[in-house]
Amino acid sequence: MSYRPMDYIAALAEFNKEGYLKSSMRNIAGSAGVAIGNIYRYYKNKDELFDELVRPVYERYEANMAEMRQKISFSYSNDPPDVLKYYSKIEATLIDLFKTFTAEMTIVFNRSEGTKYAHAKPDLIKLSFSVIESMILKVRGNESLSEYETALARMLSSSLVEGLCLILRDNKEGYTYKKLVDQLLSIYSTGLNSVIQQMQASGRDQTQ
Incomplete structure (x- = not known):
């Protein structure tokens, strides 16, 4: 078709x-x-039209998600030197998808209630949580997160995805949209790096 x-x-x-x-x-x-x-x-019917519209983009998004999940699994089992580096690479690919297919991704993340794509947003929050969890576990050297660390990871993962969805919902494609996405990622990455550095410093203090 x-x-x-x-x-x-x-x-x-x-x-x-x-x-x-x-x-x-x-x-x-x-x-x-x-x-x-x-x-x-x-x-x-409407369902078939909706599916025909968003499925090609969603399949590309799912491929990126699968790659990120693989990197997360690798980080748990092999303790790579820089988990944040892997996250940044896949994140850049996802954001490029958001920028290239803004209308389709807006529909998937903000307008897909009642379809098989409605799980996309909570799935991305869960994935983001897994990435942050992996980073914290690597820094702390623990087997599980503390109550505070779990709450922190949930806050950070939710804020990133909700921020992206807000930008998608309230802005049309173009310079402003892309600039807001870049700004959100800059703020998010800076904040996440700061949190990881604080944990690393705290870990060193506890061993001295």
């Missing part, structure tokens, strides 16, 4: 504005300037 450009643009706009649950095939057809029957010639 191939995309029809006007349908694609109209569907992107409708799902971005209304979300999956409130979107209407009739509205999409109207925005595309075609009869609703024409839409149904290509897509049998």
